[in-house]
Amino acid sequence: MQITKKIIHHGVWVILAIIIGILIVFLLAKGGNTVYSFADSKINELKQNLVKKDILKDQISPPQASKKTEPPLDYFAKDPDKSLEVSALVYLVGDLETGEIILSKNINETFPIASVSKLMTASLSDKDNELLYPLLLKSSNSTAEKIARNEGRDNFIIKMNQKAASLGLFNTAFKDPSGLSSSNISTASDLFKFARYLRKNENYIFEITNNTTVKVGNDNWININGLAQKKDFLGGKTGYTSAAQRTLVSIFEMPSEKDREIALILLQSTNRIKDVETILSYLKDNIYYGERGDDGVSLVVLKENILEADENRSGKASLMFVGDIMMDRGVKMSIQKNFLDNQMFLFENMEYLKKADILFGNLEGPVSDKGKDLGNLYSFRMNPETISTLDKAGFDVLSVANNHAGDWGQEAFEDTLARFEESNILAVGGGLNETEAKRPKIINVNDLKIGFLGFSDVGPDWMKVEGEKPGILLTRSLDFTETIRGASQQVDLLVVTFHFGDEYVEYNERQEKLAHLAIDSGAKIIIGHHPHVEQATEFYNGGIIAYSLGNFIFDQYFSDKTMKGLMLEIEIEEKKIKQIIKKTVQLNQFYQPSLTSSEIITPPEDVVNLFLKNTINDKKGEISIEIGWVGDIFPFPNKETQLGEDIFSDVKSVLKEPDIMIGNLEGVLTDNGTSKCDYEYFNKETCFTFRGSPSFANELSQAGFDVINLSNNHNFDYGQDGYLNTISVLDRSGLSSVRDKNIITKKIDNFDIAIVGFSTSPRSASLLDYNEIENLIKQAKKQADLVIALFHGGAEGVDKGNIPDSNEFYLDEDRGNLRKAARVAVDSGADLVVGSGPHILRGMEFYNGKLIAYSLGNFAGDKSSRWDKSLETSAMLMISLKNNGEWNNGKIIPIKIDSDGHPKISKTDEAISQINNLSKEDFAQNSVIISKNGEISPPIITIE
Structure with a gap:
């Protein structure tokens, strides 16, 4: 801001300056009452001539900042609907200075990166190391190994990963210094961060690679990167392996904007040179950069006009x-x-x-x-x-x-x-x-x-x-x-x-x-x-x-x-x-x-x-979906069913209430197959198998079950024959079976309900693979209005009621991190998550508005099931969800298993009390609240 010069005399003027200083300090202390003013002649002249205060913008020059800054504004597309067709599965174009991502596709997907790994190898090397030339220009794998061995190969790889983590490249990992390993992985997002870091802090790497040939002593190193011939190329690295396909991390001058530098990242490309040409051409023809004007006024300076808004604006x-x-x-x-x-x-x-x-x-x-x-x-x-x-x-x-x-x-x-x-x-x-x-x-x-x-x-x-x-x-x-x-x-x-x-x-x-x-x-x-x-x-x-x-x-x-x-x-x-x-x-x-x-x-x-x-609600209106879930059902042998015993007589009326009743079958229904415990590699003392009569499938159907979960660790107790027999008899009885990464769908009042299952069994989606959980649920979400996720996992035993925030083990078998797996399921789109496996009651929580019930214990089983008396306390879970997945209401019905293994409605609230206590211990503020009569409520946020 220009200040009109004044001649300040000593004496009175000094005193006046002191007073003004005191006033300024006072105003600063008051917080916010600072006054800025103009004194230049142009403003004074305008003040004298203007009659109306409601003046137009262009009638007065804007104030000039004391420290003029010219930060970038934005990138603009002339045609935002213009498509970009390249072979690469992943690409990213970003402004090196601002970090703005201009073009992108799948930038958070992880893939092998091949010889792009050598950028990290170079980053950990001395900038005067002559080995950098064959490493970066010739892309020599043996040179990469030599650099690593000089510091101790294992230690060097540790440093590669440590540096990646320190730079916030959390989806990047290295297993070797050259990139030959398909375990050298990253994302375009991480590689963009790395490129920005290198340009700012270790630019010698790009300076080396921005040459077609470099003579060092008696050696003449030729750059094998064909892009080095391009005049806009400022350096970078390429790579290729069969797993990674063609990869690229390079920097260029922005076409038509020579004062802007961009990073271009490609992963999984089959035609790298063509992809680069296509992207650079797209940038030149369609992308423009906005800057400040020299006078400090925010003007968007475009090389061409931006297209007018689309004619068809419906849904925009x-x-x-x-x-x-x-x-x-x-x-x-x-x-x-x-x-x-x-x-x-x-x-x-x-x-x-x-x-x-x-x-x-x-x-x-x-x-x-x-x-x-x-x-x-x-x-x-x-x-x-x-x-x-x-x-x-x-x-x-x-x-x-x-x-x-x-x-x-x-x-x-x-x-x-x-x-x-x-x-x-x-x-x-x-x-x-x-x-x-x-x-x-x-x-x-x-x-x-x-x-x-x-x-x-x-x-x-x-x-x-x-x-x-x-x-x-x-x-x-x-x-x-x-x-x-x-x-x-x-x-x-x-x-x-x-x-x-x-x-x-x-x-x-x-x-x-x-x-x-x-x-x-x-x-x-x-x-x-x-x-x-x-x-x-x-x-x-x-x-x-x-x-x-x-x-x-x-x-x-x-x-x-x-x-x-x-x-x-x-x-x-x-x-x-x-x-x-x-x-x-x-x-x-x-x-x-x-x-x-x-x-x-x-x-x-x-x-x-x-x-x-x-959109779903608009089309179909709002209804409630009733879902029931019980604990582990051990199959009954033929002798029980032949006697005409009604195993589920005391609970049948409740089982028939929901739209969809689901249970976990802990074993197989077959007269065929060989017990897995007969094989010598199983420890006879800790090997358990459960087999029931094929006719038990009818018992389940008549009791009110609609869906039976087979995604558990006992679905192969009697081998392939027993497994296939079970699927067949359930199907003939009108029961759907959750297994083999399948997606079961049920239609309720024109709404599709999908059910998927996870366990540590190889014949189900893996409870241990969070990517698989996410992918299967997202796939189910595309097919249905609601998704129910079942899981079978966790440690077993009367002392395993609490749920650790870590992986659980039983007989040296990894039974999963149930908290993490269940929450991944919810984050991926599941509307209800219910579990089985520990054979005891466990707590329940609301996570992101969705109920997770970790275990209801056992539900039924003949005398041969050999469970401890403390495992006889069980429960039935009845849930009502809105058709958009929102919580409606729920109820716990306490169950006591009698001496014959039959479920009976309990006359006490022991099960309710156990679940309430375990929920509070494990989940605190996310804990469910269950009333004495079994009604389930979400946690209450205290409004103080």
Whole structure:
């Protein structure tokens, strides 16, 4: 900023300077009342000539920052729908300076990387080591081994992995220094991080590889990388093995943007040279970079025009969210002194906001000229024209649910709501009465109904809306989850905003609980505000959580963190998330926000399909699905069934109640086969087999079972013959069997229910392989509305009631980490997870809104089952889920197994008490709550 020079005399002027200094210190101590001013002749002249304050933007030059910064803005696609066809299964193009990912595909998928490994080998070598030339130019495997042996090969490989971890390359691993091993793996995302690190810290590696030939002493090393011939090539490494196919990590000048450097990563390419040419050509023709103008004004300088919006906008929406907006105190003074009291100058650099279909922010205080200052430590009241200004800036929705809503009393708050009514902006989080406040504000965008609700978790309590009393919605209201649930049924997508957390720090446990609870209740996007600094963004249970977007317009100049914030931009197309972008918002000394950088976030599949559950509900309506589950059923031999005993007589009426009744068959139903214990490699003392009559299948069917789980460790007790016989007799009895990685589907009122099973048996999906769990459940999710996951695992014994957060073993066999496996199942899309195997009761938890029941013990078995008396306490689990997977209700029915091995409904609540106690011991705040009559409730979040 240019300051008019003045001649300062000694004496009086010195005293005046001291007084001004004291005033500045005082203003700094007050926190936020700093005044910036212009004194250049151009502004003074304009002040004298202007008659109206409502001047146009181009009538006055913007203020010049004292420290001019020119951060990058963004990359733009001329045609966002233009396809990119390459042979590589994985590619990534990213800006080396900003870290922005420009193009990407499968960037978090892990694959072998071949000789790209040599970049890490080089990174651990001395930069003056002459072996780097054959290593990087000739891609010599023997040289890589020689470098490793010089430090001790095993130790060198350890260092390779340690350095990868230290750089945050957590999906990268090395087994050899050359890349010949297919166990040398990474992701494009990790390799991009590594390329940025090398360019900044060890650029000699790229300098070596940016040569076609290098003469070192008497040796002339020729670069075997054909890309080195390209004029835009700045260095890099290629690789090939049959497992990795053709790989690449290289850097180039951005086509048509010679001042930008990009990294290009390829994995699993079959035609590397052609892929590179295709991508570079695509960048040249279709991708453009936006920069600041030289005068400091935020201008997007594009080499060509961006295409106009698509004609067909059905199912499309652009949502933008920003943080706290406070235009009082220091911001107000800056507007008066620097912008001729014209608030619109605050948005000088934010024309980008108008691209949004819906723009949201948090309004930190009343907008009024009424009311009385209640004398809070920090009390805000913004000028009456503020809402009109925000309307012109592009805002569509503002939250009024925050701790400053009542700074100037009830009158100012009600006046604020009245001013919203006169504008195009919707106010959420408050209302003139309780009904109005709880009603979601809905905006229709291209056939999409987007709803908004707002809550404050930090008061003020006296501002709580009740009955006909105006106020704001508080999370302390006992029915706030019901408010969310009801609103979610009225819209395609519900956004819930929270004023929560602690100021200037990371998000806390309470924020996480409230956000998760809101999503479990039907919200899809959670936007947080109040901490005044950026906090983490999280994907949870198919939803998006931004815990805090920091400040958008605020006068908290006392730290770098409070002078910046985030814009979260969500692009929706065909009712799916097309792109999520986090853009950094930087405030200058005049409290004008501008965009400085951006980061593309890759959401998981359940978030991409953000509208999936609502679409299902729209088509079919809401119903409840009843599901039953019992513990281990040991097969009864022929002599029992021939006597006409009704094994399930006491529980048959209960077994027939659910839409789908499921049980685990601990053994086989066959008259054929050889016992596995007859083979010499089995220890006769610890080998157990269970076999029953084929007619027992009819007993199960008549009792009320629909699905029988065979994914367990006893499905091959009598070999292949016994296994196939069991499948056959179950099928003839009308029972579906879960086995062999199959997906069982049942149709209930036009809704498809998928059931999958996991165990440590080779004839089922593996409980030990989390990728297999994820893949099978995601596959099932594509075929069905609900997914039920069964698992058989865990240690056995009367002392194994508690569930460790680690792998469990029985007779030296790994029986899995049940907590992790079950939670992976939920994260992958399972709506209910139930377990068997330990033969005793275990605890239950709610994880991400889904019930996990780890074991119900035994359910039935003849006398030969030889179980301890303490194993006779059992239970039946009856669950009701909504057709969108949400929890409805559940019940535990206590069971006692009699001396004949028949299940009987217990006259005591022993089973309920055991499950309750074990749940609290193992899962604390995630523990289920079971009433004395067996009713199951999710854990309660204490609203203090």
